[in-house]
Amino acid sequence: MSFESEQKIFEISNVKIGGQPGELPTVLIGSIFYDRHKIVSDHMEGVFDTKKAEELINRQxxxxxxxxxxxxxxxxxxTGIAIKKYIKFVSGITEAPFLIDSTATDVKLDGLKYAAETGLLDRAIYNSITFHVSDQEITELKNTGAKSAILLGYNPRNVKPQGRIDLLKGDENKKGLIQYAEEAGIKNMLVDTAVLDVPSIGIAAEAVKLVKQEFGLPCGGGPLNAVLEWKRVTELGENAKKVCAAAAVTAMIHAGANWVLYGPIYNSDVVFPAVAMVDSTIAYTKSRMRVINIQTKNHPLYKIF
Structure with a gap:
């Protein structure tokens, strides 16, 4: 698969993301300190097992x-207290970019302000601008100087793939998420096509194709959490959850996704090999067909074979 429209490539800190399928490796994003993460003993104060957290980040x-x-x-x-502690810790362990994520907008904005104050803004990605965006949120994003953000394409008014496009574009009655992001000064827009449950992975994958064709923006999503919440998967066998987790991630990549939020960071051992193999097959095929030029030598095609 290739897209006729120009495909944007953004560079966030030391990571390039976007482009035609096969041009760049898929960017993989693991979550840490999430609700019910056992390494966190106090989510309100941000108290956690630093040794285990470092091991997880280092393994990824x-x-x-x-x-x-x-x-x-x-x-x-x-909480705002917790997000600042987490950002300080993670940025000291790895030079990788990081997402500032919370169900509470004020917590995300606190984290973004902390990143700005500590010189980490180039590495910070606001997760995310959603259907519930407000003018105040956009003003605060702009005031912090935020450069990168995820646009969550979940549209409760239309859950079909086209609904994601409508939400991003907006109409005469309401601005779209892209316009909101532009007003906030966001340069690096990453679109999340919103996986809700396992059956909706197909809808999110189809939405990836539409978004990339329409806007050329780096696109992805988080399919693995849906598999982790799938209670009956264990009835299919003791390894079924791991196998289905890898399959869910690669389904998005075959649709053209440039990045995947793969859920709990402890899944890195399962996700990275599967994605590396799929990335290699796509890049090899596309380059042999002279559809693309692989943009980096640090590509799974050259690393694992």
Missing amino acids: EEMSDKTGNPHMVDIVAS
């Missing part, structure tokens, strides 16, 4: 080095 980085798939860290927090 090791898998990235082995495969050539760039990595980012999705930092999830419940």
Whole structure:
């Protein structure tokens, strides 16, 4: 698969993301400090097991080095106090970009302000600008000087693939998420096509194709959490959850996704090998057909074979 429209490539800190399928390795993003993460003993104060957290981040980085798939860290927090502690810790362990993630907008903005104050803004990605965006949120994003953000394409008014396009574009009655992001000064827009459950992975994958064709923006999503919430998967066998997790991620990549938020960071051992193999097959085929030029020597095709 290739897209007729120009495909944008952004560089966030040391990571390039976007382009035609096969040009660049898929960027893989593991989540840490999320709700119910056992390494966190106090989510309100941001108290956690630093040794285990460092081991998880280092393991993701090791898998990235082995495969050539760039990595980012999705930092999830419940409070402003916690997000600042988490950002300080993660930025000291790895040079990779990180997502500032929370269900609460004020927590995300606190994290973004902290990143600006500590000189980390180039590495920070706001996760995310959503259907519930407000003018105040956009003003605060602009005031912090935010450069990168995820646009969450979940449209409750239309959950079909076209609904993601409508939400991003907007209409005469309401601005789209892209316009909101532009007003906030966001230069690097990453679109999340919103996986809700396992059956909706197909809808999110189809939306990837539409978004990339329409806007040329780096696109992806988080399919693995849906598999982790799938209770009956264990009835299919003791390894079914791991196998289906890898399949869910690669389904998005075959649709053209440039990045994948793969859920809990401990899944790096499962996700990176599967993605590296798929990336290699896509890049090899496209380059042999002279459809693309692979943009980096640090590519799974050259690293794992």
